[in-house]
Amino acid sequence: MTTWRQSLAVYADRRILVVLLLGFSSGLPLILTGSTLSLWLTEEGVSLATIGLFAMVGIPYSFKFLWAPLVDRAPLPLMTRLFGRRRGWALATQGALIAALLALGACDPAADPWRVAALALVVSFCSASQDIVIDAYRVEILEERQYGAGAAAVQFGYRTAMLVSGAGALLLASVMPWFWVYATMAALVGVGVLTILFSREPAAPASVVKPAPGLVAWAQDAFVGPFADMLKRHGWTVAAILAFVVLYKLGDAMAGVMANPFYVKIGFTKVDIAEISKLYGFVATIAGAAMGGILVARIGIARSLLVCGVLQAASNLMFAWQAHVGADRLWLTATISIENVSGGMGSAAFVAYISALCSLTYTGTQYSLLSSLAALGRTVLAAQGGYVVEAVGWIDFFLFSTVAALPGLALLLWMMRRFPPERAAAAAGN
Structure with a gap:
C-alpha cells in the first residue's frame, strides 16, 4: 500500500503545478461575467430587471458538451500543426478569451447594455471552450494516482482566480476605469498561455491520429x-454511473445553495460572513481539497469517495446545530471548518473519479458531459432548497439535506461491490 509520505509527494510533480496554473486561467472569466459585471452595470445605472437577465450569459458552461466533440477531434488550421491537438486549441481559446475580455471592458453599459450582454456571452463561450481543453489536457497528462492531487490543484488555482477577478477586480475599479480592470484580467489569462507554451503536448491515441475517412464517418x-x-x-451499468455522478454532491450542494441566506436569517453580519464563511472558508476548502488529493493517492478513488461522502453528509448536521445555537461566531467557525474541509475533500475525490471514467480517445467530450451532469445536482435539484426551508424550517432542512446525501452513498456502496470505480477506470484505458 502507498505510504503517506509517497501520497504527499504526489504534489511535488511538475505536472501538478501546470494543472494549478491552468486552473487559475480557467477560473478568471466566471466572476467577470457574473458578480463583478453586475456591480459595474449597477454603477452605470442599468435597471435591476436587465441586470437579472444577465445571469443567462452563463448558459455556455452548462451546454459545453454540445461542441466539445469539435474541440476533441477537429484540427485547427496552423495551430494544430504548430502546437498539437490540445495545445493548439488551448492557445486559440485563450487568445479569443483575451480579445473578448478587452472588447467587453471597452463597452459603455449605460449606452448599450445589450452589446455588453452579447460580449459577456462571447466571454462565457470562450471560457467554457477553454475549460473543455484544460479538463482534457489535465486528464491526459496525469496518471490515475495523481487525479486527486490534480483536482486539488485545479480548485486552488480556480478559487484563487475567482478571488482575483472578484475582490481584486473591485479594488482595481476603485482606482482605475473599468476598461483597465478588464484589460488587467485579460492580461492575467496570459498565465494560462505561458503555461501551455512551456508544457508538452500529450500523446494522442491512434484513433485520433488516424481518423475515420470521410466527413460523415468523422x-x-x-x-x-x-x-x-x-x-x-x-x-x-452506465446508467448507475451517471446517476451517481448526479447524486454524489447533492446533499452538499443543497446546503451550500442556502448557506448565505441562512447566515443572514439567523443574525450574522456581513463582516461575520466575509471573515469566516468567505476568507476562512476559502482556506478550509483548499486544505480539504489537498487532503482529498492525498487520500486518493493513499487509498484509491473508491474508498476515498466513500470516506469523503460520509464526511460531507455528516457536515450538514453542523448546520442544523448552528441553526439551534444561533449567531455564534465560534460555532460558525467550527461549522465552516467541517463543512468546507469535507466539501473540498469530496470535490477532489469526485473530480478524480470522473477523470478516471474518461477514455483518452474522447476525453474532452466525456469529461464535459459528466461535469455537466454533476452540475445538474448543484443547480436544478438543489435549487428546490428554498421551498423546503419555507415548509419545514432551518433545522429540519439541514437534516433533510443530510438525508439527500444518502442515495448517492448507497449507490456508491452497491457500485463498489458490483463494479468498483477502479475497474471502470481500467476499462477507460487510463
Whole structure:
C-alpha cells in the first residue's frame, strides 16, 4: 500500500503545478461575467430587471458538451500543426478569451447594455471552450494516482482566480476605469498561455491520429463515438454511473445553495460572513481539497469517495446545530471548518473519479458531459432548497439535506461491490 509520505509527494510533480496554473486561467472569466459585471452595470445605472437577465450569459458552461466533440477531434488550421491537438486549441481559446475580455471592458453599459450582454456571452463561450481543453489536457497528462492531487490543484488555482477577478477586480475599479480592470484580467489569462507554451503536448491515441475517412464517418466518430464508447465499456451499468455522478454532491450542494441566506436569517453580519464563511472558508476548502488529493493517492478513488461522502453528509448536521445555537461566531467557525474541509475533500475525490471514467480517445467530450451532469445536482435539484426551508424550517432542512446525501452513498456502496470505480477506470484505458 502507498505510504503517506509517497501520497504527499504526489504534489511535488511538475505536472501538478501546470494543472494549478491552468486552473487559475480557467477560473478568471466566471466572476467577470457574473458578480463583478453586475456591480459595474449597477454603477452605470442599468435597471435591476436587465441586470437579472444577465445571469443567462452563463448558459455556455452548462451546454459545453454540445461542441466539445469539435474541440476533441477537429484540427485547427496552423495551430494544430504548430502546437498539437490540445495545445493548439488551448492557445486559440485563450487568445479569443483575451480579445473578448478587452472588447467587453471597452463597452459603455449605460449606452448599450445589450452589446455588453452579447460580449459577456462571447466571454462565457470562450471560457467554457477553454475549460473543455484544460479538463482534457489535465486528464491526459496525469496518471490515475495523481487525479486527486490534480483536482486539488485545479480548485486552488480556480478559487484563487475567482478571488482575483472578484475582490481584486473591485479594488482595481476603485482606482482605475473599468476598461483597465478588464484589460488587467485579460492580461492575467496570459498565465494560462505561458503555461501551455512551456508544457508538452500529450500523446494522442491512434484513433485520433488516424481518423475515420470521410466527413460523415468523422462526424459520427466525433459526436456519437464518445457515447458509444461509454456504453461499450460499461454496458447497462452506465446508467448507475451517471446517476451517481448526479447524486454524489447533492446533499452538499443543497446546503451550500442556502448557506448565505441562512447566515443572514439567523443574525450574522456581513463582516461575520466575509471573515469566516468567505476568507476562512476559502482556506478550509483548499486544505480539504489537498487532503482529498492525498487520500486518493493513499487509498484509491473508491474508498476515498466513500470516506469523503460520509464526511460531507455528516457536515450538514453542523448546520442544523448552528441553526439551534444561533449567531455564534465560534460555532460558525467550527461549522465552516467541517463543512468546507469535507466539501473540498469530496470535490477532489469526485473530480478524480470522473477523470478516471474518461477514455483518452474522447476525453474532452466525456469529461464535459459528466461535469455537466454533476452540475445538474448543484443547480436544478438543489435549487428546490428554498421551498423546503419555507415548509419545514432551518433545522429540519439541514437534516433533510443530510438525508439527500444518502442515495448517492448507497449507490456508491452497491457500485463498489458490483463494479468498483477502479475497474471502470481500467476499462477507460487510463
